[in-house]
Amino acid sequence: MTNRIALNIILISKVNKALENGEYLLKKSFNKTARVKAAFNPYDPAFNPVQDAITLCIVVLTCLVQCLILNAFYTPYHMLSGGITGIAILLDYTASIPRWVTLVLLNIPVLIIGAKRVNVKFIVFSAIGTICYSVMFSLPFVRDFTIDLGENSELLSVIVGAALIGASGVPVVKRGATLGGMDILNVILSRRLSVPMGNICICYNIVIMAALGVFFGLKPALLSLMATFVSSAVLNYTMAGFNHTVTVFIISQKWDEIAPHVLNEMKRGVTFLNGEGAYTGEPRKIVYCIVRTTEIAALKAIVKANDPKALFSVIETKEVVGRGFGIMN
Incomplete structure (x- = not known):
């Protein structure tokens, strides 16, 4: 009799444990589904058609502006911007690989990583930014866009171009979106480590600039590194006004x-x-x-x-x- 009671107690405990596990899995599945629905549910406060349309316009416009800036101020002196865009430009310089090809291929794993750590809407805007960047770089009028600053204007190009790159990225970040690429990882690492995004950019951009120096010499690498510091400083300084x-x-x-x-x-x-x-x-x-x-x-x-x-x-x-x-x- 005692053995039977003990057996029943064990059986009941196993059933309860199974029910608890099933409830946990059900809650986990429900929460995951709810997060996905929340990103696109028009009745959810996270979804605002008007504000999202404004954000979309800002993303597209910023992609166009930055592509024009890169071609006008950076390309004539074999300078690089940072992140995945910098890698794409470097491969364009050295191997004649179209920039949009590199942007698409390298952004796919970054988007996958970001999808696990940020909300769906953030990833959607990042994917749109990636596509827009790739398309903008392939447009003829963007590729041929130049600004004549006169002879020996490398330093002026660094200051003006880098300042414009840094400032142009602020509206996108302020709207809670990115242009794809390393911006996604910047946001994740900035939240995780509580470090300004501009400082994170400097760390991995030094490696990219070193690769540029191997192929094109010290001068383009130093100019690019200087541009990275200027754009990061502008980004940090401008964001500070919105980031109290x-x-x-x-x-x-x-x-x-x-x-x-x-x-x-x-x-x-x-x-x-x-x-x-x-x-x-x-x-x-x-x-x-x-x-x-x-x-x-x-x-x-x-x-x-x-x-x-x-x-x-x-x-x-x-x-x-x-x-x-x-x-x-």
């Missing part, structure tokens, strides 16, 4: 609907504070979170979609250290 950290308090009766969107779509932590209405005396939850100024628009969209009557308070924060923001020294 703020503390947000949200008072809403639908706090339990707002918080999951912030966690899943913005990948930001949320803390619930216990509050009490002075007039009503009713207890309520206060949603507390810390975001960057570039993320305020997305957070407002989430709050507005779930509770238009919510109180939304933004307080500028002098310094934040910890996971997702900075390293504690």
Whole structure:
């Protein structure tokens, strides 16, 4: 009798464990499906047809502008930009491989890596940026575009071209998109390591510039390296104006609907504070979170979609250290 009871207990525990595993797998599958649907669901606050159309236009326009800048200021002096575009230009110089071919081939694995770590919409815009970059480079009027700065104007080309490259990338990053290539990895590493994107660019671009120096000598490599520092400095300086950290308090009766969107779509932590209405005396939850100024628009969209009557308070924060923001020294 005792053995039978023990056997039944073991059997029940195994059944419960199997049910728990099945529930976990079901939740995991549901969450994955929900993330994919959220990126394209027009009723989800993450999807805004007007804003997404504006972002798309900015991506396309930035691709065109940067391709023109590269051909006007970089190509005449055998200079390179950074990242995958720099590799594509280097292979064009040395092996006459069309730039668009290299861009497509090298961006495919980067997009796959990014798809596992960022939302679907981000990857879609990155893929569009990759396609646009490839198409722009193949257009005749882009390939033939030049600006005559006079003789011995290498230094002027470096300063003007690099500054324009750095500044032109800011609107795309501010809209939460990229032009593909290493920009995807820059965003991932910047979030993971809490390091400015411009500094990350410098690290791998030094290797690319060294390869340029092997084929074309020291001067083009040094000019390209100088251009990389200038564009990175402009990117960091310009983004600093949009990338301050703020503390947000949200008072809403639908706090339990707002918080999951912030966690899943913005990948930001949320803390619930216990509050009490002075007039009503009713207890309520206060949603507390810390975001960057570039993320305020997305957070407002989430709050507005779930509770238009919510109180939304933004307080500028002098310094934040910890996971997702900075390293504690």
